[in-house]
Amino acid sequence: MLTYKVQPKGAVSPGMNTCQGCMIDVIFRNALDVLGDDTVLVIPPGCAAQFSGCGPEASVTVPGIQGNLENSAALATGIVNGFKHQGNEHTHVVVIAGDGGTVDIGLQSLSGAMERNENILYICYDNEAYMNTGIQGSSSTPLAASTTTTPAGKPVNSKDLIQIVMAHHVPYAATASVANIPDLRRKVEKARDIRGCRVLHIMSPCPTGWGYSPAKTVEVAREAINSGAWVLLEYENGKITLGKRPSDLGNVERYFSLQKRFRNAGEEAVRSAGEHIRERYAWLEKMSRL
Amino acid sequence: MPVKLFDGNSAAVESIRLARPGVIAAYPITPQSGIAEHLADEVADGRIRAEYVRVESEHTAMSVAVGAQLTGVRVATATASVGLALMHEVCGVAAGCRVPIVMPVVNRSLVAPWSLWCDHSDTMAERDTGWLQFYCATVQEVLDLTLSAYRIAEHEDVLTPAMVCLDGFFLSHSMQRVDTPPDEDAWDFVKPYVRRNMYLDPKDVMFINALCPTFEHTEMKYQQMVGFGNAARVAKDVFAEFEQRFGRKLHTVESYRLEDAEVAVVTIGSMSGAAKYVVNQLRDRGIRAGMLRICMFRPFPADEIREALKNVKVIGVVDRSSGLGAAQGPVCSEVKAACYGGTTKIFSFIGGIAGRDISDISFRRIFGELLEVKDGKRDSCTCWFDTREDAMDIREVEVPC
Numbered sequence: 001m002l003t004y005k006v007q008p009k010g011a012v013s014p015g016m017n018t019c020q021g022c023m024i025d026v027i028f029r030n031a032l033d034v035l036g037d038d039t040v041l042v043i044p045p046g047c048a049a050q051f052s053g054c055g056p057e058a059s060v061t062v063p064g065i066q067g068n069l070e071n072s073a074a075l076a077t078g079i080v081n082g083f084k085h086q087g088n089e090h091t092h093v094v095v096i097a098g099d100g101g102t103v104d105i106g107l108q109s110l111s112g113a114m115e116r117n118e119n120i121l122y123i124c125y126d127n128e129a130y131m132n133t134g135i136q137g138s139s140s141t142p143l144a145a146s147t148t149t150t151p152a153g154k155p156v157n158s159k160d161l162i163q164i165v166m167a168h169h170v171p172y173a174a175t176a177s178v179a180n181i182p183d184l185r186r187k188v189e190k191a192r193d194i195r196g197c198r199v200l201h202i203m204s205p206c207p208t209g210w211g212y213s214p215a216k217t218v219e220v221a222r223e224a225i226n227s228g229a230w231v232l233l234e235y236e237n238g239k240i241t242l243g244k245r246p247s248d249l250g251n252v253e254r255y256f257s258l259q260k261r262f263r264n265a266g267e268e269a270v271r272s273a274g275e276h277i278r279e280r281y282a283w284l285e286k287m288s289r290l
Numbered sequence: 291m292p293v294k295l296f297d298g299n300s301a302a303v304e305s306i307r308l309a310r311p312g313v314i315a316a317y318p319i320t321p322q323s324g325i326a327e328h329l330a331d332e333v334a335d336g337r338i339r340a341e342y343v344r345v346e347s348e349h350t351a352m353s354v355a356v357g358a359q360l361t362g363v364r365v366a367t368a369t370a371s372v373g374l375a376l377m378h379e380v381c382g383v384a385a386g387c388r389v390p391i392v393m394p395v396v397n398r399s400l401v402a403p404w405s406l407w408c409d410h411s412d413t414m415a416e417r418d419t420g421w422l423q424f425y426c427a428t429v430q431e432v433l434d435l436t437l438s439a440y441r442i443a444e445h446e447d448v449l450t451p452a453m454v455c456l457d458g459f460f461l462s463h464s465m466q467r468v469d470t471p472p473d474e475d476a477w478d479f480v481k482p483y484v485r486r487n488m489y490l491d492p493k494d495v496m497f498i499n500a501l502c503p504t505f506e507h508t509e510m511k512y513q514q515m516v517g518f519g520n521a522a523r524v525a526k527d528v529f530a531e532f533e534q535r536f537g538r539k540l541h542t543v544e545s546y547r548l549e550d551a552e553v554a555v556v557t558i559g560s561m562s563g564a565a566k567y568v569v570n571q572l573r574d575r576g577i578r579a580g581m582l583r584i585c586m587f588r589p590f591p592a593d594e595i596r597e598a599l600k601n602v603k604v605i606g607v608v609d610r611s612s613g614l615g616a617a618q619g620p621v622c623s624e625v626k627a628a629c630y631g632g633t634t635k636i637f638s639f640i641g642g643i644a645g646r647d648i649s650d651i652s653f654r655r656i657f658g659e660l661l662e663v664k665d666g667k668r669d670s671c672t673c674w675f676d677t678r679e680d681a682m683d684i685r686e687v688e689v690p691c
């Protein structure tokens with residue numbers, strides 16, 4: 001049973017330990033606000049694990065479990081099937097996991113859950129590296145970004161999670177960003193009301209790992225959208241719908257210049273990153289017309 | 291009581307069916323595959339009313355099991371060998387979150403080299419993960435110990451998951467006569483699952499398995515340790531109740547002709563039948579031989595073992611796993627520790643690796659050496675008792691000078 005030391009506004013305790021300027025808690029607060037109390041959370045290790053509390057202290061007012069780094073989708077599968085067997089098909093079983101726990105070590109269990117179309121909502125907040133363990137590169141780290149394991153800048157492009165998700169024919173998937181909270185909330189709401197395996201991929205810039213002032217998280221996230229480094233889209237019933245066309249597609253100079261992680265990106269890297277963004281966007285546009 | 295013909299895998303499935311799980315998740319691996327398939331059949335045919343989750347790995351199977359059982363339903367899974375190794379990380383979660391899952395493990399060697407066949411390297415590698423471990427000697431015991439394991443693991447003073455270990459092929463694929471309780475009698479014994487301690491329920495909020503600070507982590511482990519201690523007592527009670535209800539005796543350790551024995555072997559698993567056969571032969575020749583079979587390896591019944599072996603002069607402990615780098619096999623290490631301070635001479639025997647048969651011939655040789663020790667004719671034994679003489683020539687790599 002939960003006893004309150006502090007009555008939180010909403011489902012998340014005030015004063016989380018996330019860094020200044022981190023918006024993971026905005027994702028948690030908004031998602032839980034939309035989903036309501038009838039929710040069970042699965043959170044793997046990573047920065048989001050702060051929301052599972054510490055020892056006897058919880059950080060959220062809904063039940064949950066902190067699993068292993070690679071089994072969030074599998075734990076959620078177990079929970080939703082356990083509820084189903086007991087006639088409970090109303091409780092939302094929701095994962096909130098980082099990019100590392102999703103696109104790298106957790107991809108297998110997520111893939112299994114997507115293929116079986118388990119009735120879960122999987123939210124991946126993407127800060128494009130393993131932040132909690134000290135800013136190591138993940139397969140979500142973009143080309144040219146330096147991390148503690150890609151000190152000279154990452155030599156290859158990131159893995160395309162949303163396309164992997166779409167290849168599993170899930171009923172609903174979408175990308176979102178902390179730069180556009182109304183859009184994020186609308187997508188969580190939509191996902192909430194659909195049955196089957198739903199996946200949300202949310203960009204969540206990290207001042208600590210990306211190297212920018214904590215006040216600029218929204219600006220950085222917005223610039224990612226403007227340059228096409230982050231593409232807003234929805235996938236529903238096999239159909240892709242793209243958000244507004246990026247205003248400055250493929251021109252990453254300004255986006256890069258806001259962040260220290262791209263400090264060492266040379267001309268060639270900047271050109272190559274831009275080209276990749278344009279090609280990827282063209283491909284998504286083509287798919288969206290099908 | 292109906293008598294059926296079952297192999298070990300089918301006996302495991304039958305006991306799972308009788309325990310009425312609500313969620314099943316198993317990933318196929320030789321020699322366990324029959325369990326994963328047969329459980330799917332039982333669900334498809336409506337004999338088990340459960341959600342069958344066709345998982346993509348053993349890691350996921352155990353994760354699904356943990357997640358599902360935390361909502362308050364009994365779950366079923368089973369594995370073997372590398373499948374168990376892949377589960378290892380999540381086995382610790384089940385144990386630490388006190389989720390009393392019961393899992394048949396069909397013993398098979400761990401790679402490398404690849405082998406499909408039986409030894410205990412898989413479950414011995416899990417012996418400190420926080421699971422109870424029972425080792426079966428017969429197919430009947432697969433059924434009986436699995437049913438009992440639910441009661442022991444789920445007991446409110448125990449709340450510790452349990453592996454029921456059955457030797458790959460020797461038991462999993464061996465057809466034997468099995469007395470099977472009627473469904474209602476089994477259900478009356480196993481009883482419905484009751485969630486205790488930690489669970490997931492939006493109406494009674496708790497967050498499970500958050501980072502545990504050092505100031506209370508030791509105490510969480512201490513609680514598990516106490517659970518193991520209680521399991522020893524609860525196992526005795528449950529076995530007594532089982533015998534009363536079904537007329538079959540189950541053991542934590544089984545003594546065989548040990549009363550006045552001078553030499554004895556300590557066994558585990560399906561090898562025990564051959565050991566008993568040789569004990570009988572030796573007894574017929576007037577040799578005071580005996581056997582002690584370890585049925586419950588976790589919690590390790592050290593006091594019972596010390597008591598049972600205290601008057602034996604020379605003992606050979608037969609391990610079915612190599613215990614590489616240790617001073618002896620893992621079972622022998624524990625038996626020695628249990629008997630520490632006594633005058634008994636204890637020798638480690640390692641064999642039966644990767645399906646090599648431990649036959650009556652093996653036990654005659656082992657007893658032969660133990661008797662020579664007793665008579666003062668030798669002071670050491672052949673630890674790797676069934677190793678070929680050309681061992682060092684196999685896959686030998688020439689190193690050019």
Ligand SMILES: Cc1ncc(C[n+]2csc(CCOP(=O)(O)OP(=O)(O)O)c2C)c(N)n1
Nearest residue numbers: 045046047069098099100101129130131132
């Ligand atoms: C099996 C396993 N390997 C490694 C770790 C160590 N670890 C904890 S969190 C983490 C990184 C998580 O990265 P991500 O999912 O992107 O979350 P973030 O920290 O960036 O929020 C790692 C590698 C672990 N917990 N489990």
Ligand code: SF4
Nearest residue numbers: 018019022047131206
């Ligand atoms: S390291 Fe980054 S993602 Fe993690 S809490 Fe700090 S700002 Fe947020």
Ligand SMILES: [Mg+2]
Nearest residue numbers: 098099129130
């Ligand atoms: Mg990350």
